[in-house]
Every structure is written in structure tokens, then in C-alpha cells.
Amino acid sequence: MLNRPLRIGTRGSPMALAQTGMVRDQIVAANPGLETELVVVTTVADKILDRPLSEIGGKGLFTKELEQALFSGEVDVAVHSMKDVETWLPDGLTIACILERDDPRDAFLSPHADGLAGLPAGARIGTSSLRRGAQVLMRRPDLRVVPLRGNANTRMRKLEAGECDATLLALAGLQRLGLEDMARSVLSVEEMLPAVAQGALGIECRTDDAVIRDLLAPIACARTTIAVSAERSLLAELDGSCRTPIAALAQIDGDVLRIDGLLFLPDGSRHWSASRQGPVADAERIGQEAGAALKAAAGDTYTRHLQ
Numbered sequence: 001m002l003n004r005p006l007r008i009g010t011r012g013s014p015m016a017l018a019q020t021g022m023v024r025d026q027i028v029a030a031n032p033g034l035e036t037e038l039v040v041v042t043t044v045a046d047k048i049l050d051r052p053l054s055e056i057g058g059k060g061l062f063t064k065e066l067e068q069a070l071f072s073g074e075v076d077v078a079v080h081s082m083k084d085v086e087t088w089l090p091d092g093l094t095i096a097c098i099l100e101r102d103d104p105r106d107a108f109l110s111p112h113a114d115g116l117a118g119l120p121a122g123a124r125i126g127t128s129s130l131r132r133g134a135q136v137l138m139r140r141p142d143l144r145v146v147p148l149r150g151n152a153n154t155r156m157r158k159l160e161a162g163e164c165d166a167t168l169l170a171l172a173g174l175q176r177l178g179l180e181d182m183a184r185s186v187l188s189v190e191e192m193l194p195a196v197a198q199g200a201l202g203i204e205c206r207t208d209d210a211v212i213r214d215l216l217a218p219i220a221c222a223r224t225t226i227a228v229s230a231e232r233s234l235l236a237e238l239d240g241s242c243r244t245p246i247a248a249l250a251q252i253d254g255d256v257l258r259i260d261g262l263l264f265l266p267d268g269s270r271h272w273s274a275s276r277q278g279p280v281a282d283a284e285r286i287g288q289e290a291g292a293a294l295k296a297a298a299g300d301t302y303t304r305h306l307q
């Protein structure tokens with residue numbers, strides 16, 4: 001047991017604060033009497049709002065400052081959207097706990113249509129996500145993708161102001177903000193395969209901090225941990241840079257895990273898909289094989305344009 005308040009590090013965006021509050025409630029419910037303190041840490045992703053993150057480059061744009069706060073002891077745990085956690089963590093830190101996944105799908109927001117199919121040719125989809133942009137263009141090459149950055153609230157404001165005709169946001173994020181009514185529809189995973197780990201929250205801590213790990217263990221979700229490990233193995237195999245549009249979703253049915261992955265050229269003109277399934281116990285290997293299959297399918301194009 002910890003005889004002082006648990007210091008919980010979080011980004012300061014409305015979505016980050018909402019989800020960290022939910023995680024804190026779960027930690028306290030599992031550890032009655034534990035006191036907590038939120039520590040808001042500003043990351044590069046919160047500071048640079050006028051350029052796509054894929055252009056800013058570098059790894060860990062959402063996580064680096066939180067990880068520094070973990071190393072310095074300023075915080076004991078950091079709450080992340082697993083989607084924002086880089087493929088390889090720094091030595092000494094670990095994701096000690098992944099919580100039960102929320103809906104991994106993307107929501108469609110637009111004053112003009114109920115879904116992608118309802119948009120007229122030339123309509124502008126606002127997104128700075130290479131994955132969403134490439135996937136939209138793959139299905140509707142007649143649409144235009146325009147950059148749209150900022151947190152979810154900012155993006156909705158820009159949509160209302162007419163900077164674009166439609167946008168896509170993670171449904172889980174909208175739900176955590178209590179704004180799921182803003183969604184005109186939810187895109188099926190066949191129409192828009194989600195990002196690796198979308199909808200899953202994780203808690204990072206110092207690897208050797210056994211006291212903290214014991215506090216977190218009871219709220220971990222085994223199924224989500226397995227699904228996310230398969231998806232992250234796919235990502236690791238592709239060694240994705242932030243210029244690489246990749247989508248992947250692992251789903252568990254009984255003892256069987258199935259993973260679907262997609263790799264695209266950013267303009268959606270080409271794509272490669274791979275699916276694998278097998279026993280849940282082999283999650284990492286299945287993810288890795290699907291990643292290897294994607295890489296092999298893309299061949300030269302991968303080495304030249306995507307790596």
C-alpha cells in the first residue's frame with residue numbers, strides 16, 4: 001500500500017482529463033482509501049496545433065513529457081490512449097495495465113451527410129490522420145482531404161465553421177467527452193479500419209515500481225491486453241514511422257484471435273491487406289505474422305515510400 005497520494009500524470013486536453021478521471025475512479029474503486037492527485041503535463045502534441053503530427057516527426061509526441069515526469073518521480077503513473085503510445089518504450093518504463101477497451105470505431109461528423117457515401121464529389125474531409133485520409137481516398141478518390149488539427153473540441157468547432165464538410169473522430173473519445181450525439185454515424189470497421197489500439201487506455205509506470213504495479217493489477221483487462229499486444233506486434237514488425245498509414249484491429253472470439261491489418265500509400269492510390277488468426281495464447285506471433293505479410297505484400301513500395 002502507498003502511504004501518500006498516488007500522483008497521476010495526464011495531458012491537459014478535455015479528452016485526456018475526462019479519460020484520466022475515469023481511470024482514477026477505477027484505481028480508487030480497486031484500492032479503497034487510496035488518495036490521488038492529478039498532475040497535468042503539456043506535451044509537444046498539445047503545443048504545436050497548426051501542423052500535422054506526421055510532419056513534426058519524432059516519436060512519442062503525446063508521451064515524452066509524461067515519461068520524463070515518470071523518470072523524475074514527479075508522477076507515479078501516466079494515463080495514455082494506447083493509440084498514442086510509441087511502439088518501443090524507453091528502458092525503465094512499462095505499460096503496467098491496459099483497461100477494458102471502449103468502442104474502437106471511428107465516428108463520422110458532418111452537417112451535410114450521414115456517412116461517406118452521402119457526400120458529394122469534391123467534398124472536403126478534414127483530418128490530419130494519414131490513416132483516415134488514405135482510407136477515405138481509397139474508397140472515395142473523388143473526395144478531398146484537408147488538414148484539421150487540434151483536440152476533438154477544436155476540430156468540431158472548425159467543422160461547424162465550415163473549414164471542411166466532414167470529419168472523423170474516434171467514437172471512444174467522443175463518448176468520454178459525453179459528445180457521442182455529435183456523431184452522424186459510426187463507420188463500420190470494413191469501411192474504416194481503426195488505428196492500432198484505438199479505444200484502449202493504458203497506464204505506464206516505472207518498471208521496478210512494484211508497489212504501484214500492485215495498485216494497478218486489479219483493473220487490467222486480459223482480453224484487451226491480448227488484442228492490443230497483437231496489434232502492437234503488427235506495428236512493431238512494420239517498424240512504422242509516422243509517415244506510414246497503418247490500420248489494424250484484433251478481435252477475440254472464444255479462444256481464437258483474428259487480426260486484420262491494412263497498409264496504404266498516403267494518397268490511398270494503393271493498399272495492402274492481411275488477416276491472420278490463431279489461438280489467443282499466440283497473440284504476439286499472430287500480429288507479427290500479419291505485419292510481415294503486409295510488408296511482404298507491399299514489397300519494394302514499402303521500402304521506398306513507407307519506411
Ligand SMILES: NCc1[nH]cc(CCC(=O)O)c1CC(=O)O
Pocket residue numbers: 081082083084152168169170172173197198199200201
Ligand atoms: N490522436 C489523438 C487521439 N488519441 C486517442 C484518441 C481517441 C481515443 C482513444 O483511441 O482512446 C484520439 C482522438 C481521435 O483520434 O479522435
